[in-house]
Amino acid sequence: MNWGDIPNWSGASVASLLQILKHIEPGTYEHCLRVGEYSKQLALYAGLNEYQQKVAETAGILHDIGKASIDLDILLKPSKLNAIEYEIIKSHSLASEDFIKPLSEVHQFFKDVQPAVRAHHEFINGTGYPDKMIGDEIPLVARIISVVDTYDAMSVTRTYRAGLTDDIIYAELKRCAGTQFDKQLATIFLNSHRFWRKARTNEETQNEVVKKVS
Numbered sequence: 001m002n003w004g005d006i007p008n009w010s011g012a013s014v015a016s017l018l019q020i021l022k023h024i025e026p027g028t029y030e031h032c033l034r035v036g037e038y039s040k041q042l043a044l045y046a047g048l049n050e051y052q053q054k055v056a057e058t059a060g061i062l063h064d065i066g067k068a069s070i071d072l073d074i075l076l077k078p079s080k081l082n083a084i085e086y087e088i089i090k091s092h093s094l095a096s097e098d099f100i101k102p103l104s105e106v107h108q109f110f111k112d113v114q115p116a117v118r119a120h121h122e123f124i125n126g127t128g129y130p131d132k133m134i135g136d137e138i139p140l141v142a143r144i145i146s147v148v149d150t151y152d153a154m155s156v157t158r159t160y161r162a163g164l165t166d167d168i169i170y171a172e173l174k175r176c177a178g179t180q181f182d183k184q185l186a187t188i189f190l191n192s193h194r195f196w197r198k199a200r201t202n203e204e205t206q207n208e209v210v211k212k213v214s
């Protein structure tokens with residue numbers, strides 16, 4: 001992936017898919033908006049070009065779109081998941097990929113987005129899913145999403161626990177750099193996050209998505 005066309009209908013397609021998620025599970029919808037924004041920022045600080053930043057933003061927005069296909073009793077279960085439920089949750093990265101496939105068939109831009117979405121739960125040490133990829137086998141944009149997805153998941157307050165502070169999350173990202181996360185990208189995140197962590201509401205992010213459509 002280097003430099004390519006971004007179709008003028010990409011924003012409308014993404015916004016349309018997002019609406020489905022918004023109606024089914026608003027919490028995941030908001031998470032996706034934030035991860036899209038954070039992915040774009042980390043891609044920028046990692047030195048990726050504008051096309052790649054757009055791929056990162058779009059893949060970040062769509063990474064969990066497949067959760068729209070998961071039973072809400074499992075998706076929102078506040079207690080520990082059993083083995084079967086966990087397998088069902090894990091199926092969401094492939095479901096997200098399925099949602100994007102029709103778009104990949106008509107444009108290279110979404111063909112570049114698709115593998116990053118599929119691989120966003122791969123671990124650098126090969127213990128992630130769905131393909132147990134190792135190191136650089138994992139698409140760069142998937143490695144970007146992995147870092148910011150974890151940041152967001154830990155920072156958000158849930159019914160069963162308060163959001164964690166940045167210092168605690170930074171320590172966890174550092175601890176898992178080189179095993180779960182790409183070491184270089186985790187370092188770039190840790191060094192740059194304070195510059196772009198400006199409070200940005202989901203409403204602002206959503207307005208931007210809609211603005212790009214019109």
Ligand SMILES: [Fe+2]
Pocket residue numbers: 063064092093120121
């Ligand atoms: Fe996910």
